[in-house]
Structures are given as structure tokens and as C-alpha cells.
Amino acid sequence: MTESDDRVDAVVEAFMDHLEGLSEAPALDDLGADERARAEALMSSLEAGRGIDPYASRPSLEQLLAGTPLETALDASRFNADDTRERIREQLTLYAPFHVDIWPDDAASAIGIDSDFVALVSAQRLRIQVLTDVDGPFALASLDPAAVAGPLFGAFPDTAGVIVVYPDDGLSSVAIDPFDTEHCIETPAGTVAPPATHRPVMPLVDTVRAYLDEIAPALDTTAALDALPAAEVDTAGIARAAATRAVQRVILDGRRAKIDAKQVTWSDLGEPEIDAIGDLVLDAIAGLDSATLESRINALADAA
Amino acid sequence: MTASGSRRPLPDHPLLQDRERLEAILDVMYIQIQKVTHPFRAAAGRGDAGARYEHALVGGESPDDVLQTATLALLSYPPLHLTTTWEALAVGIARNKAKDAIRRATTGRTPSSADREGAGDSETNVVHLSTGGADQNPIDSLPADSDTLEAEFIASRQQQILLRLTRELLDDRERQIFFEIHHLGSSRAEVGRKLGLTGQRVGQIYRKVAEQLLDAARDDPTFRTLSEFAAGGWDDRIG
Numbered sequence: 001m002t003e004s005d006d007r008v009d010a011v012v013e014a015f016m017d018h019l020e021g022l023s024e025a026p027a028l029d030d031l032g033a034d035e036r037a038r039a040e041a042l043m044s045s046l047e048a049g050r051g052i053d054p055y056a057s058r059p060s061l062e063q064l065l066a067g068t069p070l071e072t073a074l075d076a077s078r079f080n081a082d083d084t085r086e087r088i089r090e091q092l093t094l095y096a097p098f099h100v101d102i103w104p105d106d107a108a109s110a111i112g113i114d115s116d117f118v119a120l121v122s123a124q125r126l127r128i129q130v131l132t133d134v135d136g137p138f139a140l141a142s143l144d145p146a147a148v149a150g151p152l153f154g155a156f157p158d159t160a161g162v163i164v165v166y167p168d169d170g171l172s173s174v175a176i177d178p179f180d181t182e183h184c185i186e187t188p189a190g191t192v193a194p195p196a197t198h199r200p201v202m203p204l205v206d207t208v209r210a211y212l213d214e215i216a217p218a219l220d221t222t223a224a225l226d227a228l229p230a231a232e233v234d235t236a237g238i239a240r241a242a243a244t245r246a247v248q249r250v251i252l253d254g255r256r257a258k259i260d261a262k263q264v265t266w267s268d269l270g271e272p273e274i275d276a277i278g279d280l281v282l283d284a285i286a287g288l289d290s291a292t293l294e295s296r297i298n299a300l301a302d303a304a
Numbered sequence: 305m306t307a308s309g310s311r312r313p314l315p316d317h318p319l320l321q322d323r324e325r326l327e328a329i330l331d332v333m334y335i336q337i338q339k340v341t342h343p344f345r346a347a348a349g350r351g352d353a354g355a356r357y358e359h360a361l362v363g364g365e366s367p368d369d370v371l372q373t374a375t376l377a378l379l380s381y382p383p384l385h386l387t388t389t390w391e392a393l394a395v396g397i398a399r400n401k402a403k404d405a406i407r408r409a410t411t412g413r414t415p416s417s418a419d420r421e422g423a424g425d426s427e428t429n430v431v432h433l434s435t436g437g438a439d440q441n442p443i444d445s446l447p448a449d450s451d452t453l454e455a456e457f458i459a460s461r462q463q464q465i466l467l468r469l470t471r472e473l474l475d476d477r478e479r480q481i482f483f484e485i486h487h488l489g490s491s492r493a494e495v496g497r498k499l500g501l502t503g504q505r506v507g508q509i510y511r512k513v514a515e516q517l518l519d520a521a522r523d524d525p526t527f528r529t530l531s532e533f534a535a536g537g538w539d540d541r542i543g
Contacts, residue, residue: 013507013511016485016507019489041518042511042514042515042518044459045462045514045518048459048463049466049486049487050339051338051487052335052338052339052463053367053488054467054483058330058334061330064371064372065375068376070320070376104323106323106324106326107327109327110324110328110331111328111331111465112468151472154468154472
């Protein structure tokens with residue numbers, strides 16, 4: 001601490017006393033030109049900062065103009081043809097089973113933070129950086145996430161993730177979450193590890209899908225039948241398994257039956273009935289008309 | 305200077321074609337609205353620490369609502385009527401809309417004795433808008449000339465950069481001290497009590513980080529000083 005530092009500190013201290021109502025504003029007469037400039041910069045900054053809520057987050061322009069006559073004007077102006085953005089939008093829209101919106105990240109640009117687009121995917125706000133100054137897509141795996149994404153998470157706390165994209169054919173990309181940008185304590189050694197990316201570099205659509213599965217998993221684990229290609233479904237196996245279960249249930253009921261006729265006939269069912277019912281289900285899946293289906297069911301019942 | 309409320313927004317407004325500039329202007333308008341609607345100055349002047357955390361827009365609009373009104377007013381302003389920069393105009397509109405909101409929120413409320421000393425006869429405002437004398441009409445005392453408004457714009461942009469650097473460069477304790485003193489106006493003693501430090505030590509930490517942030521801000525490519533602005537500022541003056 002130099003004597004000059006001491007003098008500036010004393011003036012700033014007195015200025016803070018003044019702001020707290022404890023004393024008069026300090027005189028700067030005893031300071032040299034450089035000292036005076038430093039003190040004035042600190043004092044004016046302190047005055048200019050007062051009243052600003054450091055935890056507030058400004059509503060986006062889209063939110064401000066929602067429901068106003070300018071809403072559509074904004075839509076028209078923000079979607080100028082841009083090759084990369086359109087490719088990103090196309091990938092996300094084609095493969096993502098949810099609403100996707102994407103627009104230029106002017107809010108970040110305005111405060112000097114690198115971010116090209118904001119994508120609203122499945123109610124998650126992702127920020128997308130397109131990096132062209134790296135040595136190929138695999139360099140994305142060794143980026144420093146704190147430098148790349150730290151300022152974005154700091155300035156825009158509503159960001160669910162930062163996707164860094166290399167503009168090659170597949171839009172290679174890697175996802176960074178807020179915790180990737182922090183130092184962490186590794187177990188079991190207990191050593192402090194620097195920020196690092198933990199996810200693989202993949203095409204954009206896979207990166208976004210995997211990341212969304214991670215941060216907002218869909219809890220329905222069953223795949224819808226219409227989402228499965230027909231060639232991948234073993235309909236014969238499924239039909240025979242269903243027929244087997246149904247016939248075995250009848251056989252068990254027959255063994256417990258009190259009526260002799262039922263006990264004999266139901267317990268006597270077996271492979272021929274299973275095959276016949278399986279074939280019937282397969283034919284029904286293939287498009288058998290209802291009249292034929294009904295007559296075959298009746299024939300099966302008579303034979304049994 | 306303020307835009308008329310009867311004007312309709314202009315879909316082809318030049319600021320809508322320059323999204324980056326409009327975003328920067330909105331950031332500054334939001335800061336200006338917070339500063340006008342935050343009763344810090346009046347509270348600090350009265351030594352009323354409790355009032356520091358109250359918002360002037362009691363039970364009504366939020367700064368977000370005021371920003372929406374101000375944004376529409378800005379985007380309704382005909383470019384041909386512009387005699388200053390959009391930035392200066394935006395600061396003026398934001399302040400006036402914030403003052404209007406305070407009027408609506410506080411008219412009819414009973415002022416405290418401290419408020420009553422400086423309040424005019426015609427209107428009851430719980431929150432003082434002026435830092436001037438008791439005879440001064442607070443509504444008229446805010447700077448209105450474009451140079452002052454442009455200086456406010458630059459100062460707000462600088463504060464925005466400092467806010468970003470605060471999140472990037474400071475640890476949790478330094479950040480809390482900086483936010484409490486620099487933005488929220490807490491006294492060093494108050495902050496010291498929260499953190500288990502002396503007020504003097506809090507002051508030392510604040511001064512250290514404030515200088516560190518200012519140095520870092522000067523290296524930031526988006527940081528502009530008033531003199532840089534004057535040398536090559538936005539040239540929107542038409543009339």
C-alpha cells in the first residue's frame with residue numbers, strides 16, 4: 001500500500017461516510033491529478049450504482065412486446081435469412097418432439113458476451129454459441145467451460161444450458177451446464193478439479209436430446225407403438241405370447257372349476273388353441289375384416 | 305421529451321431493425337427505472353435504513369411494467385421528430401415513465417413526517433424524487449438536457465459492465481459486499497454485522513474490489529467513457 005493509495009482510500013472512505021450521512025463530502029484538493037482521477041472514478045461509480053437491483057433480470061424484448069401491435073413486427077424482423085440459424089432450427093424442429101423457437105441472442109451481444117442464439121426447447125432456455133475459431137469439432141471437448149459459458153450463466157441465470165456448436169455438416173456440438181463452469185471437489189481423493197466439459201461431442205440434435213433427457217427427463221418410459229418402425233416389431237412373437245397367456249389363464253380356471261364339464265374341457269386346451277389364436281391375432285393386425293374375424297372366432301369356439 | 309401516450313407503436317421503427325442497439329437501450333432504461341423507483345436516495349438521506357429495501361411502487365406496478373410502458377413509448381416516437389440520440393431519448397422516457405408510476409402508486413397515501421418536510425402542497429408523494437432542496441419540485445429537478453441524459457446512458461452502461469464483471473471476477477463474500485454497498489446502499493457497519501467483520505474491514509474490501517472491477521471494465525471492449533462517446537457517439541440527430 002503506497003502513500004498515494006492511502007490518500008485515495010481516505011478520500012473514498014470519507015465519501016462513503018458522506019453517503020451514509022456521517023460527514024460532509026470530502027475535498028479533493030490535497031490529491032494529485034492521477035489520485036484525483038482515481039478517486040473521482042470510484043466515487044462517481046459508487047453514486048451511479050446506487051439504486052440498481054443487482055439481482056433483477058430485465059424482461060426480454062419478446063416479453064415486453066407480447067400482446068402489443070409490435071409483436072408481429074418483431075417476429076418479422078428477427079427471422080432474417082441466416083444459414084446457420086436456419087440449419088440449427090431445422091435440426092431441432094425436425095427431430096425434437098416439442099415446440100422449438102430460436103432467435104438471435106442480442107441481449108448477450110449488447111453486453112459483450114459471446115452467444116449467437118437463444119433456443120426455447122421443451123420449455124428450457126438454451127443459449128447457443130457457434131464457434132468457428134477452433135481446430136475442428138473435437139476441439140469442443142477440450143474447451144474451458146468457465147471461459148465459454150461462465151459469463152452467460154452469470155448474466156442470464158435463466159439459462160438452462162449452453163450449447164457450443166461447430167458449424168460442420170452435422171453441427172457438432174457439446175452441452176455445458178452451470179456446474180461445469182465451477183471448480184468441484186472430486187471423490188474419493190477430495191482434490192479440487194478445475195472446470196471441465198463432461199459430455200461427448202455429438203451432432204446438435206443428439207446433444208440437445210441427451211441434455212434435455214438429463215435435465216428434464218420424460219418420466220414415461222414406454223415407447224408409443226406408432227413411434228416404432230414396423231420392421232422392428234416381432235408381431236408374431238407378441239401375438240403368440242399374448243395367446244399363450246390367455247389360454248394358460250383359461251386352463252388354470254378350468255382346473256379350479258367345480259363343474260366337471262368345464263374342468264375337463266378348459267383344462268384340455270393347449271398348443272393347437274394357442275397357435276390358432278395367435279394366427280387369428282396376426283391376421284387381425286394384417287387387416288382381416290370383422291365378419292371373417294367373427295366367423296373364425298366362432299369356429300375356434302366350436303372346435304374347442 | 306417524453307413520447308405521447310396517444311401515439312401508436314411503429315412496426316417499422318428503426319430501433320426494431322437494430323436489435324443489438326435496442327437491447328442495449330432497454331438495459332439502460334431498466335436501470336434508470338430501478339434508480340428512480342428505488343427509494344434509496346431518500347432513505348439514505350434520512351438515515352432510514354429500513355426503507356432502503358422497500359420499493360417505491362407499493363402495491364402496484366413493477367419496474368417490469370414500467371419498462372414495458374416506456375418501451376412502447378420509445379417505439380412510438382417518430383424518427384423525424386428526434387432531435388437528440390435514441391439513447392438520450394430513452395433515458396428521458398424511462399425516467400418520466402418511472403416518475404408517472406410513482407405518482408400513480410403514491411398519490412393519496414399519507415406521508416411520513418420525514419416525507420412531509422419536503423413534499424409539495426399539491427400532491428402527496430411518499431418518495432422524494434429530488435436530492436435538491438425542500439422548495440424544489442422533485443419532478444422538475446431531474447436533468448433533462450440531452451448531454452446529461454447521454455452521460456446517464458454511458459454511466460448506466462458502465463454499471464451494467466461492472467455488474468457482469470462482479471459475477472465473473474468476485475468470490476461470494478466480495479460479491480455480497482459489493483452488491484450491498486455499491487447497489488443497495490447498506491452501510492459498512494450493517495454489512496460487517498452480517499458477515500462478522502468490522503465496518504472498517506468491509507470498507508477496505510469494498511474499495512479493493514471496486515478498483516479491481518473498474519480496472520477490468522476499462523479493458524472490456526464494450527466499456528466506453530463519456531469522452532469516447534463525445535468523440536464518436538451515435539449520430540441520430542435529424543432536426
